[in-house]
Amino acid sequence: MTQAAYVLHRRPYLDDAALAELLLADDSRVGAVVRGMAAKKSHKRAAMQPFVELELTLAGQGDLKNARAIEVKTAHSLTGNALYAGFYVNELIIRLVPRGTDTDGLFALYQQTLLALMSTEVEPVLRRFELSLCHRLGYGIDLWRDSSGQPLNAEGRYQLVPEEGLLADVKGPYPGLHLLAIAQDNWQDSDTRRFAKHFCRALLAPHLGDKPLKSRELFRLAGGVQ
CATH class of the missing domain: 2.40.50.140 (Nucleic acid-binding proteins)
Incomplete structure (x- = not known):
């Protein structure tokens, strides 16, 4: 067939x-x-x-x-940062999705990501892909509520515990304001983008292990924003 x-x-x-x-x-x-x-x-x-x-x-x-x-x-024609971003997306799938595993909606997500990389800014596209992939693989995080079920406070700060979710912590690295912006798919603030990048790396780290991603090194050498 x-x-x-x-x-x-x-x-x-x-x-x-x-x-x-x-x-x-x-x-x-x-x-x-x-x-x-x-x-x-x-x-x-x-x-x-x-x-x-x-x-x-x-x-x-x-x-x-x-x-x-x-x-x-x-x-799909990808050039510049979009090309390196595409390699990163491919590498994430290879590292996180075992052969023979069916991941609901992954093919459509991949197509949407490629099309978005061709027409919009790279950084928000990558964050959307990372968060969507994590949810499809079963280790996504609720960005609207903390681990106790309380709505996130825009004035609060939070700690990420991948196995539990977001814990309220006055010394936590993630401001509620930016976590809620990520949940709302609002990428206008440069600080939101910076925190989102750090957050997604922390979310993916336990599942990627210690082996560095080759595409990240390519991005770094090219001066990209991944």
């Missing part, structure tokens, strides 16, 4: 093949072998690029599928 897919990452595999990590339209992530990549005029080599929506078929019962009948459906 033909289905839509995006290439999250690929690397050489055997003599004429590539090993690709794919995000499928059924919201799952799979590994697939793509053969026939070595030919100079191979349409597969041109198709198997990041941010290109493909139509393909997958065969096989093991951990690695065989990708066949690959055709380009839509190519």
